[in-house]
Amino acid sequence: MNPVIEEQLKQAGLKITRQRTAILSLLIEGDVHLSAEQIYFALKTKGEAFGLATVYRTLTLLEQAGILAKTEIPGSGRQSYFYTAGGHRHQLLCTGCGRIILLKSCPAEAFLKAVEEEYDFAVTGHSFEIFGLCPDCRKKAGQEERHVH
Amino acid sequence: MNPVIEEQLKQAGLKITRQRTAILSLLIEGDVHLSAEQIYFALKTKGEAFGLATVYRTLTLLEQAGILAKTEIPGSGRQSYFYTAGGHRHQLLCTGCGRIILLKSCPAEAFLKAVEEEYDFAVTGHSFEIFGLCPDCRKKAGQEERHVH
DNA sequence: ATTGTAAATGATAATCATTCTCATTAAGGA
DNA sequence: TCCTTAATGAGAATGATTATCATTTACAAT
Numbered sequence: 001m002n003p004v005i006e007e008q009l010k011q012a013g014l015k016i017t018r019q020r021t022a023i024l025s026l027l028i029e030g031d032v033h034l035s036a037e038q039i040y041f042a043l044k045t046k047g048e049a050f051g052l053a054t055v056y057r058t059l060t061l062l063e064q065a066g067i068l069a070k071t072e073i074p075g076s077g078r079q080s081y082f083y084t085a086g087g088h089r090h091q092l093l094c095t096g097c098g099r100i101i102l103l104k105s106c107p108a109e110a111f112l113k114a115v116e117e118e119y120d121f122a123v124t125g126h127s128f129e130i131f132g133l134c135p136d137c138r139k140k141a142g143q144e145e146r147h148v149h
Numbered sequence: 150m151n152p153v154i155e156e157q158l159k160q161a162g163l164k165i166t167r168q169r170t171a172i173l174s175l176l177i178e179g180d181v182h183l184s185a186e187q188i189y190f191a192l193k194t195k196g197e198a199f200g201l202a203t204v205y206r207t208l209t210l211l212e213q214a215g216i217l218a219k220t221e222i223p224g225s226g227r228q229s230y231f232y233t234a235g236g237h238r239h240q241l242l243c244t245g246c247g248r249i250i251l252l253k254s255c256p257a258e259a260f261l262k263a264v265e266e267e268y269d270f271a272v273t274g275h276s277f278e279i280f281g282l283c284p285d286c287r288k289k290a291g292q293e294e295r296h297v298h
Numbered sequence: 299a300t301t302g303t304a305a306a307t308g309a310t311a312a313t314c315a316t317t318c319t320c321a322t323t324a325a326g327g328a
Numbered sequence: 329t330c331c332t333t334a335a336t337g338a339g340a341a342t343g344a345t346t347a348t349c350a351t352t353t354a355c356a357a358t
Contacts, residue, residue, distance in 0.1 A: 074274055092268060092272075101270065104267075107256065107257075107260045115241065115252070119241060119250060119284075121243075121250065121282070121283060121284065122281045122282040123279055123280070124281045125279075125280040126280060127276060127278045128276070129275060129277075130261065130264065130270075130272055131273055132273040132274070133270070133271040135270065
């Protein structure tokens, strides 16, 4: 079992339960963003059926602890959660397969500092999400397009 | 009446109705981000009571036309809409009074181009929202803090 | 101006993601 | 192993948003 998972839960002062471990594991090892419902059914398929309420509770808890982040994938009408890899909050979110790709650099930080001064604005939070297709899905989309023609 | 409002609706191929005009006017002239419910009650107070469903419909329509953008103000649990001033999608959103402040520069564009190439990722959309307190609210918050001590 | 027609609106019911409740179960320190 | 407290499960409740459909309105053509 991935030792990162227990570590993350312990650091957040959370009890280690089967449910929390399974949910975090799914997000960390899959490298994907998933909605509560997707997680619920993924676990059910694996033979680990937890209550949907527990999934929601766990996701909210892990988000508050800074372990996960959430965002609404455009057009989905629901929230998706993903692992932030130690506070790292900037990634590419594939709307095709759900993959998330960590960005090597964080462009926002320096910019936000400049904003604070230039606009006398007390920045308390920000979101910077990039949606699109990962290399694999991009390739697939290109092939399908060719089929149509 | 603000000529910008009719112009925006016409350009989007939308019929000009009392309801649409009133809703857009509220957002453009107030320079604020508002939720559907806030708009509903603001109009009711003004003596212009439209159906809540119409407010939702209009907001969705204007968002699809690119005239408005929506975002979830953290912790609010609902969507807020704001005028994008001709596709301009980057602004400061005050969580105190709702004011929105247009950014003079758009830091994301150049960065996204670089992302496309470096990660072979087909960017189809992005959100970059900055939350915080505008100069006025920042001042007020500071004063209240002093009172507490 | 009047009319015709498709689109917009209003009122309310329906939907559905998310949260709450509370009885039961499990985690983990003593 | 026991005890205490927190976590979970199942289903009800909530509440923001969407759908329905009868009525009204915008606006192009007459």
